[in-house]
Amino acid sequence: MPFPAKPLKPEAGPVEWFGAELRHHRIKLGLTQDGLGQKVYTSGATIGKIEKAQRRCSLELAEALDAALATGGVLARAWVLTVPQPDKRCAEADKDLPSSRSSADSDRITLTTEASGTPGASMQRRTFAAALGATVLSAAVPLVQRIDDVSTACLDMARHQSVGASDVARLHAVHDLYQSLDHQFGGGAVKESLERVTQAASTLLNRTHSEHVRRPLFTAVAKLRLLAGWTAFDMCDHYTGQRHFAAAERLALSVGDFNLVAFVRYRQARQLQHLQHNLDAAEVLRHALEDLQPEPAVRGTRAMLHATLATSLAAIGSGDAACAMLDLASDEFDGFSFESAPEWLGWRSRGELYAQYGRVYRDLARSDSRFGQQAVEWTSRAIDGFDDGMQRSSLLNQTGLASAYFLAGEPTMALGVAERILTARDSVTSGRIGDRIANLHRDAVHWKGTPEVTEFLRQVDSLPTRAAR
Known part of the structure; x- marks a missing residue:
């Protein structure tokens, strides 16, 4: 009988979080550690040590793991956060900003905590303390400190006159980290900090950038706006949620990323359902489905949209139509592969599909x-x-x-x-x-x-x- 998997503590630090992400994607594809090791030409023991944060992963291995697990690049982006020493930009982020920046803005960058008394020691530690509570915070402090470094660097990027591929990579890495914390601890854990990062990231759209950077830059900012909207919605700040959702949709449309557009509309619909505007939610979901192409790569997206539409139909009393929509969603979910799925489906699983079944049958x-x-x-x-x-x-x-x-x-x-x-x-x-x-x-x-x-x-x-x- 195999030994049970060792429980992981992703909140303990960036290396632990990386390991938890690796295990999540490995298990999702039904691979053993040995099976995954064979795919990337390493041992199962090495995979196990990385998952348990007993060994750091190289960038080359992270990229190979992304390819083997079809993560859409999540691990390579997360690798940036596991580097032992912050880069020069992070170190410089605590310096005083030019005098043209307001004192309020300066306070966002260089907060001083009563506990440490060190300038710039924590951009958002007090926010995290209020949001997570002492018990959760005590376990999450190393990761919060890392967020401080990376998020402060993102705020500092707003002063740059040009944007390159490394800046975009940082935005993606910060998005993935905030998303992980949102899923585990809730929107209140990241809402205020993410709002500031998103505002700074949005200013990069007007900076000089090459044509090959435009699409990934707009996509990265759209994902941050979408996540900021989701965390606001999760805290029932519906005005802020809709504001970010609208911005994310515009950005995704501007670069023709209709899978991301579909994800935005999915989240808009979830908010409308929460507010019991189910007719409006159904209309948003139908528009999202109409804009998707009938190709295998989007079957997972269509499955989630159909399942979510079923819950609105059930809520307005169309039980038969809701059940038919669930059957359609199940067929589509069975017919798609995570290897060809859009990146946003990486956090979705059959559990999410079953959750929609549960909502329909409760209604x-x-x-x-x-x-x-x-x-x-x-x-x-x-x-x-x-x-x-x-x-x-x-x-x-x-x-x-x-x-x-x-x-x-x-x-x-x-x-x-x-x-x-x-x-x-x-x-x-x-x-x-x-x-x-x-x-x-x-x-x-x-x-x-x-x-x-x-x-x-x-x-x-x-x-x-x-x-x-």
Whole structure:
């Protein structure tokens, strides 16, 4: 019997985060460490040591791993963050800025923390402390320090008169790091810092750059704007979310990247669904589908769009159409390969598809309790499909599972899941999780006469409300 995989701690530092990314992509393709080693002409033991942060990965090996795992270049970009010493640009980023920059802007670059008293020691440590809480922060401090270095360098890039390939590579690396933290700790962990980086990155669009840099530069900034919109949405700051989504869509359209356009519209639709504007969400998703070409490389994209469209159809009462759309999404998901998938699908898995099934069947169960058990089954399968780096998705779907149990007539099981959610919710800073917990009222209504359910709902009502909507 094989030994269980050693749990990883991606929050411990950039090398640990790199190892967790490698394991995530390896497992997604169903490869063993030895099997992956054979593909890149190294040993399985070496792969294992890199995953466990016991050995650093070379850039050449990172590029080979990207090719073998079809990551779209994630590992090569992440490698930049694992280099032991910051480069000269990072070191210079703590110097005083020209006097033309306002004092407020200067404070963004060179914050002084009470603990260290060192100029520039932390661009966003206090923001992280407030967002993550002392327990999470204590484990994440090495990674936060690395974010400080790289993010400060990105802010410093805004002063450059020209943009080159190395600047674009840095933007991609910062995006991937922020995305990883967002998935694990929630949008509140990165929202403010990412907002500043995104503003600085956007100024690079007007700097001098060669024609061959234009497309990757616009794509990198579009991805940062999209992620900034997603983290704002996750914290229920919907105005900021839509502002970034609109900018990301314009940039992606300007370079003809319709897969990225589809991803932007997918996230716009998710926000509209959260706000219960399901007719508008359905329209956005249909436009996204119409603009995609019917080729194998976009089957995964179409699968996610169809599955998300199914949830809007179910919410507006079109149950049969929703189920038909789910069947279509499943067929497309079965027929595509991650090796040819667009980069943004790298974080998506069958667990994400099952999550849409769960949402559809929960809506159906609200009208017909006979669908309740199917809602439980699909939501449970979704949770099983998320790895440790997808903590927010797991918690969101655990809240969905509590709803499904209420709808299936199993309040005791619902309360068991809900209590675990209340215990774990502080590990992730996400306004959406707060909304989902509050919405448990809707599905627990038939059990309010039960003392245990009444007490649980009292706990839900006593939870602190968020500031941003």
